[in-house]
Amino acid sequence: MIYAIVNIKGIQFKLIENKYVYVPRLSTTSSKIGDKIFFDQVFFFYKNGSYKIGYPILKNIKVEVEILQHLKGDKIIIFKKKRRKGYKVKKGFRHFFTKIKVISFLDK
Template identity: 60%
Template sequence: MNYAIVNIQGKQFKLFEKKYSYVPKIIVEEGKKIILNKVLFFSSEKESYLGTPFLNNILIEVEILQHLKGKKIIVFKKKRRKGYKVKKGVRPHFTKIKVISFIKK
């Protein structure tokens, strides 16, 4: 099975061909296709390539499927014996993507 390790907004993700993945929000309209070029590692059935730091001859075509929010993350701060308590919550934004194909130059 073909897969690649890609850098998206400073984080690394392992992407498989024709599979879905959730990544940090990419500001592109839903339904559009984009090309990812920051490929760190690529592996196929026969061979694998390691970039230094990125591979120049492999691109990944990705379709943006949906923008959504994740589960709420609670941030709670407290200082003992001072009466100080703060509770905040945040819902991170994600983008659901589907890998269409790996393009070798």
């Protein structure tokens, strides 16, 4: 098994080869569905019983991923109320996500 801990938009994700991951929306102008992009901020890399730890990142390892889909998450309801004052506010919010698939790890 091969996996890596990678920084994507300030959040750390564990990426495993040929698995799908939902990450915060990658910019839609530069990344279209089907594009292959590289993540180079790798903190930890594991391959066949051996591992490498970055201080803070590993410079010679990149992760190649393919963008599969841009989508919205489930709706979150924000409800505010002050009792006995007649104040009620109800709002909704949906996060934007990008579904990616890990293709390969480039280890030099």
